[in-house]
Amino acid sequence: MPSGGGGGGGVPVPTAAPTAAPTTAPTTAPTTTPTTTAPQCQMMENLVSFYEQEDIELSPQNGGAIDPVSTCTMCTGPGRAGYFTPANTAVPHITVPFEAAGSMAARTCPMFCVCSVSGECFRPNNEGVSVTFWPYCTGGTCGMYVQVLSDSGDDFGLASTTTSTIFTAGAQTDLDTFTPKPVTDSSYFNAKSIGCTNCSPTTCSG
Numbered sequence: 462m463p464s465g466g467g468g469g470g471g472v473p474v475p476t477a478a479p480t481a482a483p484t485t486a487p488t489t490a491p492t493t494t495p496t497t498t499a500p501q502c503q504m505m506e507n508l509v510s511f512y513e514q515e516d517i518e519l520s521p522q523n524g525g526a527i528d529p530v531s532t533c534t535m536c537t538g539p540g541r542a543g544y545f546t547p548a549n550t551a552v553p554h555i556t557v558p559f560e561a562a563g564s565m566a567a568r569t570c571p572m573f574c575v576c577s578v579s580g581e582c583f584r585p586n587n588e589g590v591s592v593t594f595w596p597y598c599t600g601g602t603c604g605m606y607v608q609v610l611s612d613s614g615d616d617f618g619l620a621s622t623t624t625s626t627i628f629t630a631g632a633q634t635d636l637d638t639f640t641p642k643p644v645t646d647s648s649y650f651n652a653k654s655i656g657c658t659n660c661s662p663t664t665c666s667g
Contacts, residue, residue, distance in 0.1 A: 583628065616629055
């Protein structure tokens with residue numbers, strides 16, 4: 462009899478599942494926030510810069526109070542820097558066209574303080590003292606020059622807070638014409654800032 466059940470099949474070989482190519486998640490470049498530096502007040506060519514503390518409001522009482530061409534409030538102190546058109550003449554006047562940047566009187570603000578571009582600061586030495594700010598440019602140099610006025614006598618004016626220097630109304634008067642000397646005379650100084658109570662030199666006035 463024939464033998465049974467032999468079948469000649471071999472051992473079945475398991476088939477492996479096909480391997481899929483590994484997927485890589487797309488990489489996103491990290492976003493960086495650019496660092497910015499706060500803009501500072503920049504000096505503008507052919508304009509006169511001047512810093513006013515927030516407690517100051519200049520008066521038009523002596524030669525007007527022209528508006529600044531522009532202002533900047535990004536300062537190291539509480540106030541603003543203004544940029545003014547220079548006057549056409551070096552001699553302060555009270556006639557039209559008004560060219561002064563404004564005035565301040567000790568009767569309005571008894572201890573007002575004006576600081577020069579060199580850092581020296583001055584206060585009125587009498588209640589009758591007032592000042593007018595005269596913007597002027599010459600030879601490529603622009604400045605806010607301080608005209609001193611006094612109804613208490615020509616010997617009064619602005620006295621330094623640190624030295625014996627005094628700028629008086631009398632020294633700024635031409636004794637031949639009894640009119641103001643030009644602001645280019647050494648009897649004037651170039652101001653950087655004014656405050657009603659504090660002396661506040663700042664980095665934002667040009």
